[in-house]
Amino acid sequence: MQWTADEVHAEVVRLLEPFNPQSVDLQPETDLATDLGMDSVAAMNMVMEVEDRFEIDIPISLLPDVKTLQDLVDAVLAELSKKPAQ
Amino acid sequence: MSLLDKYDKVSLRHQRLLSFGRDPFNICMDRIVSATEAVINGRDVILVGTNNYLGLTFDPDCVAATADAVTREGTGTTGSRIANGTYASHRGLEQAIAGFLGRHAAMVFPTGYQANLGILAGLAGPEDTILLDADSHASIYDGCRLSGAKLVRFRHNSPEDLDKRLSRLSGGTGGTLVVVEGIYSMLGDQAPLGEFADVKRRHGVELLVDEAHSLGVFGDRGRGVVESAGVEEDVDYVVGTFSKSLGAVGGFGASDHPGFERLRYTSRPYMFTASSSPSTIATAMAALEKIQARPELRQQLWQNARTLYDGLKDLGFTICAETSAIIALKMPSEAAAVYMWNALMEAGVYVNLALPPGTPDGSSLLRCSLSAAHTPAQVQRICEIFGSCLEALKAWQATQSAAE
Structure with a gap:
């Protein structure tokens, strides 16, 4: 399936819910570590869920640059753009 | 801002850990006695967390x-x-x-x-x-x-x-x-x-x-x-x-x-x-x-592992994997794991305490590793001490629930 940026954003927000026990209001600038309290392992596990949903791989070497929800959406869009057209 | 300020949060968590007694990540052996025994804080302790699988250190x-x-x-x-x-x-x-x-x-x-x-x-x-x-x-x-x-x-x-x-x-x-x-x-x-x-x-x-x-x-x-x-x-x-x-x-x-x-x-x-x-x-x-x-060392290790595995299982612990030289017990919470670890040390048994994020799935673990050098009497003693510490943990948990 082809994803729009808005659809990716909405889906990432949905996938973040289990990692948001304090029900922080998820905005593009929400910081995954400081606002959601995610440690490095939780972040990698969350990214795995995102990878499965979009059928992509986000190399963990890129994760230090994924600080906010928007960074994550951008990383997903970048990987989706590399996928061959179905 | 100092470079070390970024560790404020993890330092607070460490302080909370210390409130239970010892520092599990800064244990000092006063004297190492054998592959399975040491003196720690003046107390004789059986070592059940050293990865010394074949007991060859001595x-x-x-x-x-x-x-x-x-x-x-x-x-x-x-x-x-x-x-x-x-x-x-x-x-x-x-x-x-x-x-x-x-x-x-x-x-x-x-x-x-x-x-x-x-x-x-x-x-x-x-x-x-x-x-x-x-x-x-x-x-x-x-x-x-x-x-x-x-x-x-x-x-x-x-x-x-x-x-x-x-x-x-x-x-x-x-x-x-x-x-x-x-x-x-x-x-x-x-x-x-x-x-x-x-x-x-x-x-x-x-x-x-x-x-x-x-x-x-x-x-x-x-x-x-x-x-x-x-x-x-x-x-x-x-x-x-x-x-x-x-x-x-x-x-x-x-x-x-x-x-x-x-x-x-x-x-x-x-x-x-x-x-x-x-x-x-x-x-x-x-x-x-x-x-x-000496392939018999491997056999002795496996015998010890099976005995401890069965003993801990009978006590009702949740063991994370099939029998091996590593027996990891999944504890219900970080506090329970830390309390139990301190109780074991007090009673003369050293195991590894493993906490998130260093553990899979956010688990708090008491990790035992067996050695071929453990004697049957030591394995028996380890099981007994786990049993008495589990009772102490349950009593402590009851007082915690009552206080809430």
């Missing part, structure tokens, strides 16, 4: 070989392997490891951590891709990062997930390496190496297995899970350590690949560190001979 032959080497060859090499730090004994140990594993060549490193750094960062480069098991040891993560390769993490012990991710890789020009461990250090669970080997063959990639916790423990000859799973032909690289079943310090990488020894002049963690002291090399050599000459 083996008279290993001790004698070590003392002889320090007398003959001095206290240190004062150099790296590529300068003045290669002695005949380093070469001899490498040949012995290669022979033991049935491999063409082996390279020795000063620690197991450095073995993973040196082999992984030597093998892979920025054009390559490494797929690593999600529960891999920190040394694997660090070695992978140092390589500069594209890193893809697959779900723990899932050949299906590895298969899926390998299928998704778009054709780059570099090579692809899959990294797994024979036995995972925290939970003691075993990799399904047969299935991983099948996936590896189908995708035509290379496979590395870290046998840190399985060398000397698994396989008819003690070669590790690679041997017991019957996949030696499919495994391209084996990494291991001397600091567990061999009772020494150091690590190695071994392979049949004809180009493997190119790493001697390309792997920075191999090239730019001092080599192991002659006495350490002699310890590892003597211990390697010992595990081949």
Whole structure:
């Protein structure tokens, strides 16, 4: 399936819910570590869920640059753009 | 802002940990008595968390070989392997490891951590891709990062997930390496190496297995899970350590690949560190001979593991994996794990306390590791102490609930 940026954003927000026990209001600038309290392992596990949903791989070497929800959406869009057209 | 301010939060967590009593991550042995006993804070303690699987640290032959080497060859090499730090004994140990594993060549490193750094960062480069098991040891993560390769993490012990991710890789020009461990250090669970080997063959990639916790423990000859799973032909690289079943310090990488020894002049963690002291090399050599000459040590280890496993299971503990030399108990909370760990220490049993994020799935674990050197009486005593500490934990939990 082809994803729009808005659809990716909405889906990432949905996938973040289990990692948001304090029900922080998820905005593009929400910081995954400081606002959601995610440690490095939780972040990698969350990214795995995102990878499965979009059928992509986000190399963990890129994760230090994924600080906010928007960074994550951008990383997903970048990987989706590399996928061959179905 | 000071550089160290970023650790404020983790420091607070450490302070909370200290409120339960001892610092579980700063234990000092006043005196080490044997492979299974020490004096800690003036108290006699049975050691059940040292990875000293075959109990060789006080083996008279290993001790004698070590003392002889320090007398003959001095206290240190004062150099790296590529300068003045290669002695005949380093070469001899490498040949012995290669022979033991049935491999063409082996390279020795000063620690197991450095073995993973040196082999992984030597093998892979920025054009390559490494797929690593999600529960891999920190040394694997660090070695992978140092390589500069594209890193893809697959779900723990899932050949299906590895298969899926390998299928998704778009054709780059570099090579692809899959990294797994024979036995995972925290939970003691075993990799399904047969299935991983099948996936590896189908995708035509290379496979590395870290046998840190399985060398000397698994396989008819003690070669590790690679041997017991019957996949030696499919495994391209084996990494291991001397600091567990061999009772020494150091690590190695071994392979049949004809180009493997190119790493001697390309792997920075191999090239730019001092080599192991002659006495350490002699310890590892003597211990390697010992595990081949005395397979009954492995049998004794397994007997001890089964007895403790059954004893802890009967007490009602949740054990994270099948019986192995590592028996990890999943505790209901971090507080319960820390309380119980302190109670065990007070009663004379040392185990490892393992807390998130260093554990899979955010678990708080009490991690036991058995040794062939544990006596049946010690294993019995360990079970009894676990039983009494569990009662103390339940009583403490009741007071906590009442206070809430």
